[in-house]
Amino acid sequence: GSADIGVTGLAVMGSNLARNFARHGFTVALHNRTKAKTDALMEAHGEEGVFVPTGTAEEFVAALERPRRLVIMVKAGEPTDAVIAEFAPLLEAGDVIIDGGNAHFEDTRRREKELREQGIHFVGTGISGGEEGALNGPSIMPGGSAESYESLGPLLEQIAAKAKDGTPCTTHIGPDGAGHFVKMVHNGIEYADMQLIAEAYHLLRSVAGYEPRQIAETFRTWNTGRLDSYLIEITAEVLAHTDAATGRPFVDVVADEAEQKGTGRWTVQTALDLGVPVSGIAEAVFARSLSGHADLRAASRDLPGPTGSALGEKEAAAFADQVEQALYASKIVSYTQGFHQIQAGSDEYGWDIDLGKVAAIWRGGCIIRAAFLDRITDAYDGRPDLPSLLSDERFAEEIGAAQDDWRAVITAAVADGVPVPGFSAALAYYDALRAERLPAALTQGQRDFFGAHTYRRTDRDGAFHTLWGGERNEVPAG
Numbered sequence: 001g002s003a004d005i006g007v008t009g010l011a012v013m014g015s016n017l018a019r020n021f022a023r024h025g026f027t028v029a030l031h032n033r034t035k036a037k038t039d040a041l042m043e044a045h046g047e048e049g050v051f052v053p054t055g056t057a058e059e060f061v062a063a064l065e066r067p068r069r070l071v072i073m074v075k076a077g078e079p080t081d082a083v084i085a086e087f088a089p090l091l092e093a094g095d096v097i098i099d100g101g102n103a104h105f106e107d108t109r110r111r112e113k114e115l116r117e118q119g120i121h122f123v124g125t126g127i128s129g130g131e132e133g134a135l136n137g138p139s140i141m142p143g144g145s146a147e148s149y150e151s152l153g154p155l156l157e158q159i160a161a162k163a164k165d166g167t168p169c170t171t172h173i174g175p176d177g178a179g180h181f182v183k184m185v186h187n188g189i190e191y192a193d194m195q196l197i198a199e200a201y202h203l204l205r206s207v208a209g210y211e212p213r214q215i216a217e218t219f220r221t222w223n224t225g226r227l228d229s230y231l232i233e234i235t236a237e238v239l240a241h242t243d244a245a246t247g248r249p250f251v252d253v254v255a256d257e258a259e260q261k262g263t264g265r266w267t268v269q270t271a272l273d274l275g276v277p278v279s280g281i282a283e284a285v286f287a288r289s290l291s292g293h294a295d296l297r298a299a300s301r302d303l304p305g306p307t308g309s310a311l312g313e314k315e316a317a318a319f320a321d322q323v324e325q326a327l328y329a330s331k332i333v334s335y336t337q338g339f340h341q342i343q344a345g346s347d348e349y350g351w352d353i354d355l356g357k358v359a360a361i362w363r364g365g366c367i368i369r370a371a372f373l374d375r376i377t378d379a380y381d382g383r384p385d386l387p388s389l390l391s392d393e394r395f396a397e398e399i400g401a402a403q404d405d406w407r408a409v410i411t412a413a414v415a416d417g418v419p420v421p422g423f424s425a426a427l428a429y430y431d432a433l434r435a436e437r438l439p440a441a442l443t444q445g446q447r448d449f450f451g452a453h454t455y456r457r458t459d460r461d462g463a464f465h466t467l468w469g470g471e472r473n474e475v476p477a478g
């Protein structure tokens, strides 16, 4: 075969990725379970480059140059296993299978292990940027063996988004499931970013009394500053949109029940297992979940709340500035939590992930791309062993400067009865980390009281237990 790469699974993401490869001069073999999709792609975009449309799995594999590189773009889970089972027997040692779907990293670890026994490189790859990104340059997060990246990297670097400084938004993340793990956390951070933006909108609407168009303008202004990002940009577009059928703001006619396909939930489930406090991401997942409980919400609608007071025009503008501060500070916290999780995953699975590089390849192409990512890259460049983003001097300074407004915004939200779980969780994380003493000492005392679970002391090494039922003498434990 002569094709540089093959793509099987030609729904929108797969088609766009195939076209992206072809537009960069690569010969691309095409395959789909039903040939109609392949034909449709050829019909519509066959002129964009050199494609080799194929019918059967055997034809597809035969069309590929050796060692073969084939990208699977099918639904995560069962369908991915089915496609692997179909192709693996047709491949040989040294070939590379790239799974570009949103697979769970544990599935990727299992598949990588199984295929490795056959000498096949399995590269679970996070791809972010939606349909548009797949076509014009996504952020690409490949895991798998370092060897596989030698053959794959040059192709991925061509089709990936480029950061402002020209560097491609892809890098070898680490072995086996590392790529999909990092993509998962990317999505968790995406959920948190979206939730924080939603809370900012809610506050501007309910506390400042702004209309959606005005809020769109506010977001447009924010987008020229440190919050400059894809998600802020599209937020302004969505808020400025008018529903054609009713003439009302689009956001007022959409059912307010957020859905999810599951990557944010996986992030939190995994964080719980790793013992990483990703409270902001968790609140974002729970906020979506709560919004979807229509019955529960209907049954609770008459519960009493405060009577909000409308702000004057000048006060409203000042409040909007404070919300910008709160949003930025909370954003620093959710990225701090997300990067902590990547570090913890890397330690747990021995992936040796370079956090600075992860920030660098998120600067372009992906959904969370933002000017802010440059700052994170700088932070890790300056200090690769940074214990936490909050310990970066510049971030610490900025969050310190924002904290009064951050508190004021949450106070106003509480007074007016506007839920801000993302802002509040972020501030609680910040205050908890700052605290000299946490009430966790009391928790330890309670555990020792009811279950003799023992505790450690601040002044001496070792574990201790107090004989709560008797004279309350302290004894060394274990």
Ligand code: 6PG
Binding pocket: 102, 127, 128, 129, 130, 187, 190, 259, 260, 261, 262, 263, 264, 366, 367
């Ligand atoms: C991306 C997106 C993409 C998708 C998510 C979000 O990085 O390009 O994250 O992967 O939009 O699956 O989906 P849900 O909000 O439905 O979970």
